[in-house]
Amino acid sequence: MAKVGVYVCHCGSNIAGVVDVAAVRDYAETLPDVVIARKDLFMCSDSGQEMVKQDVRDGVVDRVVVAACTPRTHEPIFRAAIEKAGLNKYLFEMANIRDQDSWVHGHDHEGATEKAKLIVASAVAKARNLEPLEDKFTPVTDAALVVGGGIGGISAALELANMGHKTYLLEKKPSIGGVMAQLDKTFPTNDCSACILTPMMVEAYNHPNIETMTYSEVDDVEGYIGNFTVKVRRKQTYVDWNKCTGCGDCASKCPSKTPDEFNAGLSDRRAAFIMFPQAVPKKAVIDIDHCINCGGREIGTEPKVNQKTGNPILAPCERACPADAINRSIAHDPKGSITEIEVGSIVVATGYQVMEKDWFKEMAPASPNVITALQLERIISATGPSEGKLLRPSDNEKPHTITFVSCMGSRDENFHTYCSRFCCMYMIKQARLLKEKYPQLTINMHFIDVRAFGKGYEEYYTGARTMGINFFKGKVGGLEMLPDDKLRVLAYDMESATNIEYESDLVVLATAVELPKDSVGLAQKLGLQFCGNNFFRELHPKLGPVETAVQGLFVAGCCQGPKDIPDTVAQAKGAAAAAAVPLAQGKVKIEPIISEVNPDICSGCGICVPLCPYNAISMKPTADGPRAEIEMSACKGCGVCTSACPSGAIVLHGYEESQIFAQIQALTA
């Protein structure tokens, strides 16, 4: 017969402020098999844990129920305690009388106390039926994958590589660098973005432990912590990168133009192109969607022959390439190629995109002189379309009045309710850079609030005020296009409670940060979840900021939520440290609260296979036909298969039928 000990926690006033803890303790004592019931101000404190341990050591109890807070944070603490005292740690059950009771029934003390008694009774009923379980271990592949080659991904990869782990750095574009490579200077120190980023790009690319895979995407992921198999699709470059020297001759000869993504659409690039001058690796690709197959040189066809000379007629890119890296006669597979890599942990740092101005109809998006902040960043960058000169797009004239509008699509019920967090600061940065370079420029900045949250940021903002930049509190309501390509700004000054109307030559919209569309497909492949703001969900908003619901999968940077460069780097290094833990341990623990198939009962119907959210179930052939088998390292113990199995052949250890029915009985008695 089980000897159950019940320990009721006050949780300070969190529980005791609502629930009559003494009454719950008294009640627990009357439950079957309960040999002892105690209470304490904080059960998780040293003295509280010691109380439990002493009862275990004395042989008074062999099942432990703690009625307290959430098992999410505290179950591991008590399991460790009873294990230390010599009891199998799975002979423990937690009754959550805080989150599920005192916190939600604060208005009804009596009712809450009665509910607490029921929750305890249910936990005791389960505890009586608990069986000891054993942890299992599985070996780990000592390698990591970092998805995303922006500043977050580069930082994480360097950190992992410097710890001695083989690291794959995956980037979907032809070059690593991410959005940071597009920026001019960075707040609050105004250091040149390229100057601090490029050395890191080169370091990562040349690191002996890093294998950089650009122009590549995750095609498929299988496996679990310690043993992921990732299929990486390298998109077709149509250029032999082993031969390409990055000279750019192909791009200069290619006649087909398309908007240059790197310059945020402000200029054109060619179909054959190198992403930007400091690209790493500096290699050309042919964007086949915009290639016009000059001279009928379709990929994979033999060239026509010049009737007079007898020479083959090649496309300009082929002719231009001095390294012989472009050969359009080769039947390149448009789908690219697949490489399979084995890794123990994965860091996702896929970054963000900014909203396009077309979403904001009231902001005259048709005017070329209404631009996004990222476009201004390219205009003022030395590598941008105007080589750093401030010229407005409509006529390449120097503007006299420039307007900054904050919170376009952020803090807005119609688009994104969250604050995009770093727009205030980059707007101030852009204004400061412009005012330093062009002191005569009138700069009007319109904010709802100025959020200068980081180290040195407030001083950076107040400094901007002393430079003669005009700040207005109040959101801009609209822009009107005027005949001479100017814009009438309809604004408001909250402090004086008056309207503002003026003509501006250039208007910069700080559009919201959001998760790129193609991140949704990646999330599905990896099993990542989304938070309410449609970014990747971390395991815990405070205590698990880099972990995810999938063990061995970590997040960093703007794909988890808007953040600036310092915060991205900090989180990336945190994610790298967390991702290195299983690699350093060499093995990972598998909790035994997982499902198991009884092959004698399984009918082989296969219903469970597609239901499993973790791809842990497969059909294995046996002499009696196929039987379901659960890969224990992939199973998360969610119980979907157990509840769906029509034969009742799957048992979820720790949540067995006898245990659950005992709980129901206790709750309905």
Added chain:
Amino acid sequence: MIIDQQKIDEAVSTIVGYGGQNILNCIQCGACSSVCPGIKAGFPLLCRNLIRHLLNGELEEIIEDSSSWGCQACNRCTEICPRDVRPQEVVFAFRRYQANELAFSTSSVTSQMNLYETGHAVFTDPSALRKQVGLPETTPTSAYDDKAKEEIQTLINNGPMGELGLF
């Protein structure tokens, strides 16, 4: 100004009760005010500023202000509002509060009387101009239709407006 929670609660519940349900969504961004033609015309207590005063618990203090009657119901504030406050509803809720306290602006009495007498809140006699351009002197609207006018007056007399005892 003294911050008095009771007054703030009373102001909010009064406005919510008169139809300004979303007043507490406001983050005081001011987008409504930047597009408001009433503010441009010199009525200071509209949109953002009106909401601010109400959220400060001021009701009686601003009851005589005529700004709310300057609202032309163009709805631009509601269209631009990023927080679904529906500022125009708040302005109208404040008007209803004013009306129920008989705090009509003189500017509004004329239009109320116009509405009662002609069926139009804004009414100018068009006959001279119409005659000049060769149109019939009267328009086919309630202003020249005794039966329609009688119906309008019956509706007003039997509705909440009638209860105010203006007519």
